[in-house]
Amino acid sequence: xxxxxxxxxxxxxxxxxxxxxxxxxxxxxxxxxxxxxxxxxxxxxxxxxxxxxxxxxxxxxxxxxxxxxxxxxxxxxxxxxxxxxxxxxxxxxxxxxxx
Numbered sequence: 108x109x110x111x112x113x114x115x116x117x118x119x120x121x122x123x124x125x126x127x128x129x130x131x132x133x134x135x136x137x138x139x140x141x142x143x144x145x146x147x148x149x150x151x152x153x154x155x156x157x158x159x160x161x162x163x164x165x166x167x168x169x170x171x172x173x174x175x176x177x178x179x180x181x182x183x184x185x186x187x188x189x190x191x192x193x194x195x196x197x198x199x200x201x202x203x204x205x206x
Contacts, residue, residue, distance in 0.1 A: 108132045110139075111194045114170055117148050118184035124169060129188070131201040151181035156202045162189065177202070 109131040114124040115138060125145035130137040136154070140146040158178035162170070166189075175195050179186040179202065190198050 109197050111190060111197050113194070113198070114174075114189040115145065115148075116185075116187035116189075117145070118151065118181070118186065119148055120144060124166075124189065129190075129198060129201070131197055134204070136201045136205050151183040151186060153182040154179050154186060154202065154205060155181070156199065 111129045111131060113129055114126055116122075116124055123144065125148070126141040127145050128139045128141065130139055136150060138145070138148060138150045140148060156177055157180050160176050160178065162172055162174055162176055166176070170189060171191065174189045174191055177188040177190065177195075177198055179188065188198060
């Protein structure tokens with residue numbers, strides 16, 4: 108299992124970046140929150156990538172400006188995953204398998 112450190116913006120906690128890890132297995136992708144706010148959340152059903160972008164200036168002040176933000180859609184709404192470029196391949200591969 109691969110553990111990818113990332114930040115997640117979940118529709119259950121809008122407007123708030125949550126620290127944690129994506130746990131990527133051969134056939135699964137799970138969210139493991141690193142704080143109490145994100146611990147009770149799980150990745151929404153039907154998660155699929157719809158885009159990718161660099162952080163906005165405001166976002167870059169909160170976390171690493173070199174990160175990439177993977178934009179996803181799900182049954183619950185929009186999900187954003189901020190990840191460093193060296194971990195991006197793991198996340199994109201896992202999302203393509205999950206879709």
